[in-house]
Amino acid sequence: MTDRGNLGIMPRTTTLADESYLDFLESFRDTVITKMFPALATAGHARMVKDGLALDDNAVPLEAIQASFAKAPVVPTWQRFMRSQQEMAFRRAQQSFARDIGDRVKVMDDAATAGPGRLVINPEFKVPDYTRREIHLQPGGYTDDPIGGIVYHYGTKVFYQGANDQDELHAEIVSLVTPPADGKMDKILDIACTIGQGTIQLKKRFPQAEIWGLDVGAPVIRYAHSRAVEMGVDVNFIQALAEDIPFEDGNFDHVMAYILFHEVPLEVMPKILSEVYRVLRSGGTFSIFEFPSATQNLSPYYRFLIDFDSKNNCEPYSIGFVHCDFRGMLKTAGFTVADGPKSSNSFLQSIVATKA
Amino acid sequence: MNTQAPTPAVGQEITGRGPTYFDNLVLENLLESFMELSAEVWTIRDRQAVLEAVLKDKGIDAAALIEAHRPDADEFTSRKTLRGEYVARLLAGFIRRTDIEDVTS
Numbered sequence: 001m002t003d004r005g006n007l008g009i010m011p012r013t014t015t016l017a018d019e020s021y022l023d024f025l026e027s028f029r030d031t032v033i034t035k036m037f038p039a040l041a042t043a044g045h046a047r048m049v050k051d052g053l054a055l056d057d058n059a060v061p062l063e064a065i066q067a068s069f070a071k072a073p074v075v076p077t078w079q080r081f082m083r084s085q086q087e088m089a090f091r092r093a094q095q096s097f098a099r100d101i102g103d104r105v106k107v108m109d110d111a112a113t114a115g116p117g118r119l120v121i122n123p124e125f126k127v128p129d130y131t132r133r134e135i136h137l138q139p140g141g142y143t144d145d146p147i148g149g150i151v152y153h154y155g156t157k158v159f160y161q162g163a164n165d166q167d168e169l170h171a172e173i174v175s176l177v178t179p180p181a182d183g184k185m186d187k188i189l190d191i192a193c194t195i196g197q198g199t200i201q202l203k204k205r206f207p208q209a210e211i212w213g214l215d216v217g218a219p220v221i222r223y224a225h226s227r228a229v230e231m232g233v234d235v236n237f238i239q240a241l242a243e244d245i246p247f248e249d250g251n252f253d254h255v256m257a258y259i260l261f262h263e264v265p266l267e268v269m270p271k272i273l274s275e276v277y278r279v280l281r282s283g284g285t286f287s288i289f290e291f292p293s294a295t296q297n298l299s300p301y302y303r304f305l306i307d308f309d310s311k312n313n314c315e316p317y318s319i320g321f322v323h324c325d326f327r328g329m330l331k332t333a334g335f336t337v338a339d340g341p342k343s344s345n346s347f348l349q350s351i352v353a354t355k356a
Numbered sequence: 357m358n359t360q361a362p363t364p365a366v367g368q369e370i371t372g373r374g375p376t377y378f379d380n381l382v383l384e385n386l387l388e389s390f391m392e393l394s395a396e397v398w399t400i401r402d403r404q405a406v407l408e409a410v411l412k413d414k415g416i417d418a419a420a421l422i423e424a425h426r427p428d429a430d431e432f433t434s435r436k437t438l439r440g441e442y443v444a445r446l447l448a449g450f451i452r453r454t455d456i457e458d459v460t461s
Contacts, residue, residue, distance in 0.1 A: 020402035024395045076377035080387045083377075087370040088391065134369035144366050265360065312375055316361045 001103035009231070010157060010165045011150060018096035022158055025089045030161040032081045040078050041301035044069035048300060058297050062307055065300045083312050089158040090138045094151045104147050111226035116234035119225035121218055125239055130265055131216045134314050142194065142217030149195050149223020167197045169345070173258055174201035176341040177287045178352040180253055185209050189252045189279065191242040191272070192216075192260035196224030199235045202256065209253075213237045214245065243271035250281040259348070261326065262291040262318040269324070273333035277355055286353040287340055293349065294323045302347075327351070373458055381453055388449035396442060 004012040004019075013019045045055055047068040053060050069075045097104060112119050127143050134141045138155055140148050157165055164170065179185045185206045190199040193213030202211050213235060215221045221237040228235050240246050242260065255276050261269055276286055291306070292298060298306075310318040330337045330353045340350035364372060376384050411418045427435070 016403055016406060017399050020399040021395050023402065024398035028391070028394070076383075077387065079375075079377040080384055081391065083375060084388045084391050087374070088395065091370060132366050133363050134366055137370050139367070139370065141366055311361045314363055314369055316363045318361075320360055 001100045001107070008166045011153065013093070013096040013154065014099045015096065018092055021092055022089060022096075022154065025085050025092075026158045026162050028081070029085050029089070029158060032078065032085065033161065036074070036078050036081070037301075037305075040069075040072070040074050041299075043072035043074050044301055044304060047071050053300075055300055056297075058294065060300065062303055065304055066307070069300075069304055079308060079312065082308070086137045086159075086313060090136065090151065090155045093154040093158070094139045094145065094147075097147050097150050097154070101147055104150060108149075108222040108226045111229045112222065114229045116232065117225065117228055118236045119222065120236070120238040121222070122239060125218075127216060128241065130268070130317075133316060135263060137314050140219075142215070142220050144219075146219055147223075148217060148219035149221075149227075152220060153195055153223070164197075167201060170197040170201045170258070171204075172343055173289055174198055174205050174256070176289075176343055176350060177202070177205070177254065177256055178285050178340055180283045180285050180354075182283060185253050187252045187254075188212070189214060189245070189247070189255045191245070191255060191257050191276070192263070193224060193237070194220045196221070196228055196235065196237060198256060198258050199224065199237070200228060200231065200233050203233050203235050211235045212247075214240050214242065216241055243268055243275055245275045245279050247279050249278050250284075251279050253281060253284050255280060255284070255286045256288075257286070258289045259291070261288070262315065262321040264321075265317050266320040266324055269321070269326070270329055270333065273329055273335070277333045277335065280355045282355060284355045286335065286355075288351040288353065289340075289343065289348050290326070290351070291318055291322055291349070292347065293321075293326055295325065295327075296349065373453055376453065385449035385453060389446055392445050392448070396446075 002014040004014065004016075006012060013022065044065070048055060048060075048065065051064075051068045053064055053068060112121075132141060132143050136155070136159065138148065138151060139145060140151075142148055142152065145151060160169060186209055188202050188206060188209050188211045190196075190202060190211070190213045193199045193215050194217070196213045199211060199213035203209070211234075213221065213224060215224075215237070216239065218239050221239055225237045228237070238246065242257075242264075257276075261272070264272065280286065292302065294303070306318060306322050309315050327337050330351070335353035335355060338352050338354070340352040342348075342350050363369070378384050408418050
């Protein structure tokens with residue numbers, strides 16, 4: 001296997017050319033997001049004002065916002081850049097690690113039975129069709145590429161513009177997790193854990209707890225487990241569905257969900273909430289960090305962005321999430337709902353749901 | 357409202373025609389080409405910097421040696437292959453979308 005070492009806990013690509021190419025895209029994406037998008041928002045809002053549209057009225061149809069925005073040439077340029085950089089990044093990351101695919105799969109095979117934590121893969125598990133999407137334009141998605149875990153890891157390095165190379169964003173999110181009122185955190189579940197970045201941070205914050213990461217994608221949790229083994233962190237991973245959690249009633253003190261719900265169809269959301277309610281003990285808490293809800297009166301540029309992201313970054317279910325009454329669903333499932341601590345990512349909402 | 361965006365099957369998300377954003381298709385293709393070219397330019401600059409640093413550690417004056425280098429036939433062939441692949445990536449956008457609508461399906 002090509003071993004070019006790590007950058008801290010981030011693996012390096014198999015060649016310097018891949019790394020340089022992806023470094024460029026990371027910088028390109030950062031500029032397009034942090035400098036070009038604010039310019040787009042200003043230009044789009046100016047066009048709306050010129051067209052007689054209010055900026056603070058959620059009743060303005062999305063199509064009217066898009067029609068006004070489209071008159072500013074920066075808009076299609078930004079769209080082209082966003083789409084192409086994402087395609088280029090995931091394509092190159094996949095190509096880079098696919099050079100060593102046999103060795104990379106063997107590393108995960110060898111780690112599968114190693115500790116300190118456990119990896120539970122059920123060979124009879126059926127992957128639902130709705131999860132088999134190339135989310136974020138990642139070839140093979142979370143379910144269909146055996147090296148999807150490391151491709152996700154490096155692809156999201158670019159996606160997060162280098163701000164999560166050492167899992168810093170996950171550390172921040174976990175620092176904002178709200179324990180139950182009695183403080184007991186003996187068993188914790190991280191649903192939709194992908195490569196276990198949050199799962200590992202949960203163990204660091206709650207070292208005495210038994211911690212499980214759950215995800216539908218075998219490639220991502222196999223990578224998550226091999227990574228935890230390499231780091232010597234005692235966390236467990238299981239391939240399962242959040243709407244069919246294979247644990248007993250009242251098993252967990254806390255459940256965390258980081259950016260899960262915008263990735264599932266509307267009809268699945270209540271099933272997940274019902275399952276989380278079931279596996280939480282009385283007084284247990286559920287920390288949710290998620291896309292915003294339209295009920296929060298979003299600025300036109302946010303509405304434009306969410307729609308674009310859903311349709312151009314393979315986020316097929318996010319529009320449904322943003323426009324649903326998510327807090328109402330939580331209450332219907334039986335939870336008491338409150339705002340959670342906000343993260344430095346102002347885009348995300350933070351919710352703490354408590355089981356009575 | 358339609359709450360679910362259509363998605364292609366696994367394996368087809370970034371391999372097909374993909375979405376477009378301009379009325380003028382050439383603008384799409386030029387911008388994608390610009391991005392590929394820019395990425396490649398940076399890749400080369402980065403490699404050059406690393407190469408020179410590595411050689412400097414070994415006491416080698418790379419600039420002078422590069423000018424004095426005389427490639428053999430195999431090296432020419434190899435470089436031609438790599439160059440062809442690079443040009444293919446550079447022009448991929450123009451090849452990917454050839455008409456203002458997809459008339460093949």
